Amino acid sequence: MKRRTFLRTVGAGGVAGLAGCAGGSGGGGSTSTTESATTQTQTGTTTGMAGGTPELVVATYGAFVDAPSTSPGPWIKETFESEFDATLTFATPDSEINYFIERALQGVEIDADAYVGLNVDMLIRIDDRLDDGLFADVGDVDGRGEVKDGLNFDPQGRIVPYDTSYVSLVYNETMSDDGTFTAPETFDGLLDSEYEGDLLAQNPTGSSTGKSFLLHTIKAKGPDGYLDYWQELQNNDVRVLSDWSSSYTAYSNEEAPMVVSYSTDQVYANREDQDLAKHQIRFLNDQGYAYPEGMSVFRNADNPDLAEQFLEFMLRPEVQGEIAQRNVAFPATTTAELPDDFAEYAQAPPEAVTFTYDALRDNVSEWTQAWERQFASN
Template sequence: MWRLPTVLLTLALTGTGCSLISTGGDDAASPSTTNGASDTVVLVTHESFNLPKRLVRRFEDRSGLDLEVRAAGDAGQLTTKLAVTRDNPIGDVAFGVDNTFASRALEEDVFDPLEVTLPEGVEEYVVPADDGERLAPVDVGHVCVNVDSTWFAERDLDPPATLDDLADPAYEGLFVTPSALSSSPGLAFLLTTVAAYGEDWPDYWEDLLANDTLVVDGWSDAYYGDFTQGGEGGERPIVLSYDSSPAFTVPEGSDTSSTAALLDTCFRQVEYAGVLAGAANPDGGRQLVEFLLTPEVQAALPGSMYVFPVRDDVELPADWAAHAEQPDNPYVVDPDEIAANRDTWLQEWRDLVTR
């Protein structure tokens, strides 16, 4: 039986109440200025942002600016924080609003025009209603069901391959997924089922839950706690994770991953960067967005944030090229449809899971 903490439910359904974690807090002094121009650029982002220090130094050396990074929760919390502080922005640039929340940010007029030229290949990932005018795609990843290939091979059992398979009694009690209310990949999986089954998605979830699917708070709980390849004695060989995950489960001395992503179950997630309306240093913000799109930063994304670059001229690390296969036809839901229905879908999902 799974119980959702009240605080997480309130946050997910209302989109309010998130806290900002920063180097100086919301009440930190404004960036210092020289002759009226700020010598600092403030990046507001999610807590998983991890740009290598050498690249931070490179940006600072090239721009002559100091980079200050302030964390503001996950993609949903970040978007809420930006909307609430729209009239008094908490930074110059935001990175980490994804395609599940982009429409809300655009509707709230959180971002200014970018005036940044997008590199080749990036146009594929722009928000349709924006065309890259305010939000620049920076990285792409896919939330996919993953399986413990070794576990299935040892039992001479074929692993599942499709969403339908997850509800098959042959896989009863084997699947663990993070919550759609408290986890970004969990929400992505809910949207996967919406895209795959349309109005019948609640019926699919009833079948999943009847097949003893386990729902836990977050991705780390699912992957490291309950997944058999997570390293902590988990007992479930099917988990919701990412298309990149198999690149990190290659045993030493082997050229084969012990896990596999089911590429017919994937939902595309794109993360964006934009200059905040009313930013103290909009010019510095645009320089930072341009820097995030440079080949050197794009090439560092797999190793630093476990996502794929959006530029098509960046070579992937060897392990990624061999084991992190991207889906050809991932599930997608139009951002406007997500914005219009997210709260309703989450409430329906909650009612199903907590029966």
């Protein structure tokens, strides 16, 4: 079956059936709205071959297209199609990148041109399972030189970052007798008895936010000290829930005054006219853990030139600004055009920290498994 026909005819059940052995979500999201897998298979115009108009199929995670709050996908589709003689179709298989890994392992044709929403965990998974990977070397696409230092996470240059989030604490000033609750300034401060039971976090084995926080503790305490640190957090009654949504719901219900979340929290709170005293940001040790997202072109894409044009489009200053606002994340480039109110409420850390691809590929499974064994035993 031609891949374009496949994308227009297969339903959500068909995609799930082909990808059923992939194992769960790929974890594509960077913000509070993107950590759960979508049930939608594709969004947008799906008849792009009519009249000879080329069709660009861009795979992504569901919330990039249809988040409960706001999504960049529909605006990107409309804007791209208004300029390029092409139809843009978003494909959102339930198992995200795992769907394409399984197709490659089965020797089945990849049914998309580009992927938006890649992170370092996905890249490690791809490289561990596929000798030839999934993506082409996209080279020096226009705008790539404007990407901020430290956001490039692919040592082979296949992935181009298009946005980033920073994991931080969010705290509620009103949750004290005098309405002046303040989060600690350091990781060590979280261990003080005055903060007993005050922190909500996420399980790093199933949550991108939780994994980022775990990795930040490893940065702060070292591979030989982070488990001792987490033992002390447990002694101070940290509450670890399954994912971001569960923990943030508990935080919103004032079950605790602090939650591990994102430093763009005030952007969404301000947009929804919420009390900003309940959405204060704290960068522990004056640092935020960077969680960039990237995009690339599939090897053997039907429309590789058009796919590279799409990547260049995504890096334009005005498009970077729109993605940041609609995805509630920071742009990847230094030239993004952002309104003043976004810059006012989106807080960047004094220092961004992260681990390299090589360090994560060599160690992240061991680190998370050790954390899981210790946490489960207590």
